Amino acid sequence: MSEATAKRHMGLRASRTVSNTLIHVLLIVISIIWLIPFVCIVLQSFRVENTGPVGYIIPHQWGTGNYTRLFQTDFPRWYTNTFIAALATAALQTVIVLCMSYTLSRFRFKMRQPLMRFMLILGMFPGMLSMIILYRVLKDLGLTQANAVPGLILVYVASSGMGYYVSKGFFDTIPMSLDEAARVDGATRAKILYKIILPLSKPIVIYTILTAFMGPWGDYVFARYIAFGTSAGKNVAVGLYDWLNKDQISNCYTMFCAGGVLVALPVTILFLFLQKYYVEGVTGGAVKG
Amino acid sequence: MKKLLAFVLAAVMALSVCLTASAELAGTYDITIWVAENAVALTEKQVQDFNATNTDGIVFNATIEAVSEADAATQMITDVEAGGDIFCFAQDQFARLVQANALAKLGTKAAETVTANNDPATVAASTSGDVLYAYPLTADNGYFMYYDKSVIPEEDVDSMEKLIADCEAAQKYFAFEQQTSAWYLASFFFATGCKSEWKTDDEGNFISVNDTFNSPAGLIAVKGMKKLVSSPFHLSSGSVNEFNSGAAIVVSGTWDYTAAKEILGDNLGVTDLPSFEVDGKEYHLGSFSGCKLMGVKPQVDAVKAAALHKLAQYLTGEKAQMERFEELAWGPSNLADQASEAVQANPGLAALIAQSPYAVPQGQIHGSWWDIAKVIGEDVKNATDDAGLQAALDNYYDKISSLFTLDTSALLFVGAWNNWNNADDTDTYYLKDGSVTLDVPQSDYMGGRIVNPGSWDTDKGFQQVTEGKELIQDLGEDIGDNNIVFLAPGNYTVTWDGTAITIAAN
Numbered sequence: 001m002s003e004a005t006a007k008r009h010m011g012l013r014a015s016r017t018v019s020n021t022l023i024h025v026l027l028i029v030i031s032i033i034w035l036i037p038f039v040c041i042v043l044q045s046f047r048v049e050n051t052g053p054v055g056y057i058i059p060h061q062w063g064t065g066n067y068t069r070l071f072q073t074d075f076p077r078w079y080t081n082t083f084i085a086a087l088a089t090a091a092l093q094t095v096i097v098l099c100m101s102y103t104l105s106r107f108r109f110k111m112r113q114p115l116m117r118f119m120l121i122l123g124m125f126p127g128m129l130s131m132i133i134l135y136r137v138l139k140d141l142g143l144t145q146a147n148a149v150p151g152l153i154l155v156y157v158a159s160s161g162m163g164y165y166v167s168k169g170f171f172d173t174i175p176m177s178l179d180e181a182a183r184v185d186g187a188t189r190a191k192i193l194y195k196i197i198l199p200l201s202k203p204i205v206i207y208t209i210l211t212a213f214m215g216p217w218g219d220y221v222f223a224r225y226i227a228f229g230t231s232a233g234k235n236v237a238v239g240l241y242d243w244l245n246k247d248q249i250s251n252c253y254t255m256f257c258a259g260g261v262l263v264a265l266p267v268t269i270l271f272l273f274l275q276k277y278y279v280e281g282v283t284g285g286a287v288k289g
Numbered sequence: 290m291k292k293l294l295a296f297v298l299a300a301v302m303a304l305s306v307c308l309t310a311s312a313e314l315a316g317t318y319d320i321t322i323w324v325a326e327n328a329v330a331l332t333e334k335q336v337q338d339f340n341a342t343n344t345d346g347i348v349f350n351a352t353i354e355a356v357s358e359a360d361a362a363t364q365m366i367t368d369v370e371a372g373g374d375i376f377c378f379a380q381d382q383f384a385r386l387v388q389a390n391a392l393a394k395l396g397t398k399a400a401e402t403v404t405a406n407n408d409p410a411t412v413a414a415s416t417s418g419d420v421l422y423a424y425p426l427t428a429d430n431g432y433f434m435y436y437d438k439s440v441i442p443e444e445d446v447d448s449m450e451k452l453i454a455d456c457e458a459a460q461k462y463f464a465f466e467q468q469t470s471a472w473y474l475a476s477f478f479f480a481t482g483c484k485s486e487w488k489t490d491d492e493g494n495f496i497s498v499n500d501t502f503n504s505p506a507g508l509i510a511v512k513g514m515k516k517l518v519s520s521p522f523h524l525s526s527g528s529v530n531e532f533n534s535g536a537a538i539v540v541s542g543t544w545d546y547t548a549a550k551e552i553l554g555d556n557l558g559v560t561d562l563p564s565f566e567v568d569g570k571e572y573h574l575g576s577f578s579g580c581k582l583m584g585v586k587p588q589v590d591a592v593k594a595a596a597l598h599k600l601a602q603y604l605t606g607e608k609a610q611m612e613r614f615e616e617l618a619w620g621p622s623n624l625a626d627q628a629s630e631a632v633q634a635n636p637g638l639a640a641l642i643a644q645s646p647y648a649v650p651q652g653q654i655h656g657s658w659w660d661i662a663k664v665i666g667e668d669v670k671n672a673t674d675d676a677g678l679q680a681a682l683d684n685y686y687d688k689i690s691s692l693f694t695l696d697t698s699a700l701l702f703v704g705a706w707n708n709w710n711n712a713d714d715t716d717t718y719y720l721k722d723g724s725v726t727l728d729v730p731q732s733d734y735m736g737g738r739i740v741n742p743g744s745w746d747t748d749k750g751f752q753q754v755t756e757g758k759e760l761i762q763d764l765g766e767d768i769g770d771n772n773i774v775f776l777a778p779g780n781y782t783v784t785w786d787g788t789a790i791t792i793a794a795n
Contacts, residue, residue: 052548055534135368145371228367229323229356245357247325250530250548 038264045258052250066258074231075259078239081149082263085235086216088153093160093212098205101164102193105171106179119162127159131225138226148226148233155226156216163211170204171197203280210270210278217267236263314596315346323364323373326355331616332604339603347596358581365391369586375601377426377583380414384653386584387493392422393587399598406607410650411580411622417653418491423582424605427613428627429543429620430579431648432473433640435529436558437461440537443558449517449565449574452538456522461537466527467518468670471662472577473527473540476562477510478502479575479649485662489653498655502662503686511669511678513565513572518670525666543620546637559636561644578641578648580622661688726782726795729775736764736774739790757792 047059143151227233243252362382411425445451529549562574588594610621668681
């Protein structure tokens, strides 16, 4: 190796080190900015010397008082409400979405294309538009205020069939010949779905469950509208947000932070464990639409 | 449908008022009451007390829900039918609630009692037009000054300039929310005698405003404000938690007293707002004084409505307000309670009372005003000279007058002759204690309507026409409200004298 090439190599390596360092410094800065609000909320939730918002981040006195206070309020009820709604939605919506995707991916029936197009167009209308009429319908069914949870589940699940795109895309990538082989061996359509297709599409199933769970978990607008004026029907987002009202904030702010931490906990754990599948699911379905 | 429902409810209410005296009220009623979170337990006890003591045999099965008073109107308007039967709210939501038919009128007798026993400002806040719609609950929604005695010498508390100097010397902050809150920044304007008074009619609609913020007195006010906001130690905040982060003075209200006491302990000073000096003259800072109200929702069942009004009267009566003062330190609106020694001795309320000669009762104010007026704070901070200050006021005035019609005693005769333009810039057909002449061209529809500028809702129609009725035809409510159609094309003179309209053919 001549001296000149060696030098050039050195230069290349040096420049790569420099650019890597720069990129990492940038990433560290970005992640600090990204994490600061979360760290703040966690720290504030352990602050016990004052329950209102203050101008510093590190608590002067630490304690778990906010968490114990939290359980003397209606918070457990809100948490249960949210959990039930999210869980039920996750189960029902997953079943509906997967069946829908399977049907659209494997069956060839009249009106299939028009139906898909129709749902595409229908999906373009923001759901909020239907809020008032939905409220009236739910009210007539007696599913508002204190009975908001079944009402909310109904709303969340009702249109879920239209969210078939990603999983249908994934199913399309599974060769039809597998189905045909199974058919030859005498499998029914349903058997094909749960014996062949589903085991092959684990990432997409988990992705569907996760997204179905996250919607109700963080919902504010619908939940607030349907559960208005009753503590018993609120979900966590609505209940916690009400603590930020002017007349409550100085008493409830740290409790709000503690509530926020508890809300984030299950979702964070879920994502940590299922992250691998989640990424596969999102990208897998996009390979072929 | 909504109108019909409103009408039925109103009719039932009116009926209930008539029936109150004679109807048999005894019975058990399931009701929902919305109160602030910290008042839930007390209200539960008070309802029990009412059940035990009332002589009519009324028993309430009350579900008490915590709904913030700051948020009650939004919640209520979501669905009045499903809202609380009795609910508490801050007075700024009053007009919205009346417009939404969420408040039942008080009967004559109840109205008399309420008027006689409560602070007049709170009664005014519960009144739209001449009708009383709510029961005053507190009268403590105002602001005054909290300060740290270890930083601020007591002899300086009357002068804003000295306070600023003290804060700057001690490197401590003077917290007074000027950049983000019209409620607080109005303080300077009230100091120099400016006003922004809104009028509502019996249905809660805003009909006129008298606003003098953009005036020589207003300029003095913003000069005073400039002194404060240009100090590097001014902080735009209204929370006593700022005492934790380097503030020596915080302007806030009674709700912060406990928190302030906790932070500063014996060093806490509480007093009325200071004066500021412009061109050698002193102006004592003003403030808003506001209240919380309790409302009863219009009911289908007249007997239940009457019973609810009894309960509301009890819950806002002398005894209940005193209990609220003792347990929650809410300042009573009841005159007897206000005069009691215990109330007079409360430091927060004492400061509020000291401030009260300079306080302006917060009447009905249009919801948009708060957002328009709060911009003044930022504009004043950015202004570099007097012209800049004046520009801030001009900007405010422009926004107010582009959104609302400042003088709605004027009327506009809109129709084909002015292309149905109902903005107040069309001077041609603007009736204000005078007359206009208009050409009505031949067309299929030679109609129009007389409205307040900028609005299609509040018509002054056929009914107001005293002379010349034969020239026009009233289309009644079939085509909107009181549409007027000229029977023949031609040139007409329309005169408006403030109450009646005269139409003459030329």
